[in-house]
Amino acid sequence: MTDVRLLYFASLRDAAGRSEETWQTTAPDLRALYAEVRAQHGFALPAERLRVAVDGAFARWDDAVRGDSEIAFIPPVSGG
Amino acid sequence: MTDVRLLYFASLRDAAGRSEETWQTTAPDLRALYAEVRAQHGFALPAERLRVAVDGAFARWDDAVRGDSEIAFIPPVSGG
Amino acid sequence: MTDRDFWLADAPVDLVPLRARLQHDRAGAFASFEGWVRDHNDGRPVLGLRYESYVELAQAEGAKVLAEARARFALCEAVCVHRIGDLAIGDMAVWVGVSAPHRGAAFDACRYIIDEIKDRVPIWKHERYADGDATWLHPEPAGDGAPQ
């Protein structure tokens, strides 16, 4: 089991009902982690529509899950 | 003989030493008129580099010379 | 004012010092872009909106966009500031300003910056509509009719 910190923004935060949480996982990579979290919170958006960031920098979905990292799932942006 | 009013701008005014003058001409069209004026004042620019305006509106070089009109030879512009 | 070239502002932005930062004796051209809050989106009347950001990542990604613009185009200066928080109709949501010796580079860089900011920087718009509804905007990828 690995502990990670998850950050939620915009519609993901609304769906999760929180802006962050600690999550225990055995997921080998970030894609599998998102699948777990999506099932738990009922997120509408598939991973293909999102980007993922680890410790404040964009990451790849097949990157391994590192313990104690801060992971953000980034829904499609709408600034500007 | 037809009397016209000529307006000079920018390098044409410097070369002519005046910003306007009355000109008596038998030139049938504006191109021939410019040839007369160019010869008189030693303008460097050929008609192909200029535009011509009559009474405050752009005109064509083969337009006839109308008496008492106000004619401006427009050297290449450099606003902006 | 910060000395960064991209930042997030949680209050209205004074344009005078922004514009002054772009001034440069070699600069013959200045192009700017502003995004303003419209009273409608996709035909729906809009009352107001809120921008939220993943601030740490947005700051890093926005700075990267500005660095790319400086590398691609012959610029003097380039600055971008994006509002977060609550905005009303007519408020300025984003400001991009670019100065350059020539106007082609100024226009191209200005457009590059706003296009990339809208595409990549983690900022989200939450719109409130006249009919009482409200929603986060998560546009489809560009080319599929992304708004504005």
Next chain:
Amino acid sequence: MTDRDFWLADAPVDLVPLRARLQHDRAGAFASFEGWVRDHNDGRPVLGLRYESYVELAQAEGAKVLAEARARFALCEAVCVHRIGDLAIGDMAVWVGVSAPHRGAAFDACRYIIDEIKDRVPIWKHERYADGDATWLHPEPAGDGAPQ
């Protein structure tokens, strides 16, 4: 301020009322361009310059350019003002501002306007150089390396 959308100004221009004229609840995008007096041209140090115009024709032709931009692009408002008289390094020579529902139209119209103004409107620049020389600029047709 005039209610024309193109005019010549013989004194420095206040940008605040200009920008205010572009505001519109339907406007999501605002693009502006400014031409500034550079300290050099074609490698020659410039001390200052003077713009002269055939005012009557420039006013008519500038208004035509603005009307073309409104016809070609989906705009809310468009305004252009060009300085005449003596200008110093850093002074604003021309200002173009366009507001539109979407940014593509705002950028394209802003560029169209400044390109056409530079190409067609009878305004001439007289530059004074550090070496004591001074000259009227009569650029070759576009594509032959016209400055800025």
